[in-house]
Amino acid sequence: MKDESNGIAHNPITGVGLGLLGVAGFSFSLPATALALDGFDPWLVGVGRAAGAGLLAVVYLLAVRAPRPARGHWPRLALVALGVVFGFPVCTTLALLTSTSAHGAVVIALLPAMTAVFAVLRGGERPPPAFWGASLAGLVAVLGFLLAGGGVGGGLHPADLLLIGAVLLAALGYAEGGALARELGGARTICWALVLSLPVTIPVAGVSLALHPVAAPSGTAWFGLGYVTVVSMFLGFFAWYAGLAAGGVARVGQVQLIQPVLTLGWSALLLGEQVSGLTMAAAALVFGCVLLTQRTRSAARRPTRDTPPAAPVSQPRAGRPAREC
Numbered sequence: 001m002k003d004e005s006n007g008i009a010h011n012p013i014t015g016v017g018l019g020l021l022g023v024a025g026f027s028f029s030l031p032a033t034a035l036a037l038d039g040f041d042p043w044l045v046g047v048g049r050a051a052g053a054g055l056l057a058v059v060y061l062l063a064v065r066a067p068r069p070a071r072g073h074w075p076r077l078a079l080v081a082l083g084v085v086f087g088f089p090v091c092t093t094l095a096l097l098t099s100t101s102a103h104g105a106v107v108i109a110l111l112p113a114m115t116a117v118f119a120v121l122r123g124g125e126r127p128p129p130a131f132w133g134a135s136l137a138g139l140v141a142v143l144g145f146l147l148a149g150g151g152v153g154g155g156l157h158p159a160d161l162l163l164i165g166a167v168l169l170a171a172l173g174y175a176e177g178g179a180l181a182r183e184l185g186g187a188r189t190i191c192w193a194l195v196l197s198l199p200v201t202i203p204v205a206g207v208s209l210a211l212h213p214v215a216a217p218s219g220t221a222w223f224g225l226g227y228v229t230v231v232s233m234f235l236g237f238f239a240w241y242a243g244l245a246a247g248g249v250a251r252v253g254q255v256q257l258i259q260p261v262l263t264l265g266w267s268a269l270l271l272g273e274q275v276s277g278l279t280m281a282a283a284a285l286v287f288g289c290v291l292l293t294q295r296t297r298s299a300a301r302r303p304t305r306d307t308p309p310a311a312p313v314s315q316p317r318a319g320r321p322a323r324e325c
Contacts, residue, residue, distance in 0.1 A: 015247015018186075019255040022240030027262035029232040030101040030108070031271055033093055035224030039217025041208045045225060046093035048205035050085045053233035054198040057191035066188050073192075076180050080193040083173020085201070089233065091166035099159040102273045105263035106145060107163040109286040112256040113138045114171035119249040122175055130292070138289030145282035174253070177237075178244025186242030190234070257287060 036045045060066075069077065095104060113135045120131070142164075181189045194201075217225075243252045260283050267273040 018243030019252035025236035032224040032227040039221025041212035044208040046090040049229040051201035051205040052229040054194040057194040080177040087169025095159040095162035102267040105260040109260040118175035134292040178249040181241040181245035190237035
């Protein structure tokens, strides 16, 4: 039975608003990671952020006296952790060692379509062939961009494979976390995933600090590390998972369409990265493919005029009280 104090009521308008708030926070994750890498070890940036966010999660859970999740929730929380606590942060951090934030934004543009794919697979739906065609077209567009010279050094680069892996893992974490947030709540979903990860994240962060002691990083590097810890890994998910739960994973997932555009803007304005015409064209093409993916899926769920009416509910016989559920 779902705990109503933890669950989130279905409200598409509220869901989209919370989703936009979460995406606004996530849009600066790649530039902030690039800033943090100027002063910190990659493993501290990729995994240490989750250790810091995990400690914040402990404080939050104790403050609200959150009950422990049920036994069946833990395997699902492990999937959330795999996707958004380890997969996306580590893959993007390692990719940005040799790639740029603007370049990564083009590949990350696939995230809405992949999130919808995982939502479809998890929900057992059967979308029309156009849905899968649009998803495949978006993947082909990104791969074409990389092979045509959009990749670092021309052609497909290991950093591009890391970015694609980040997209797939994040999509899994988004879809599973959005569904789980309907039972636990958005804040508690990410907090318990972070706490579950602490036995791994704290030792990794400790080893990173021991092998690569911090040596007077700049203020911008501290800002980048603080941002990915507090916003990208913690507060951003409060709004994002609550939005996915309230408005639906596929519906609210559409607001991710603006994330690559915002990331490209941050990369150009704050990092001074050049956004080429090829990059903009590829981002626009992927945007169109993702939009088509969402539209075809919405059309598949819309009832047709030929849909037979539901069978009437049988009424209890006169004189005999209806049995309570």
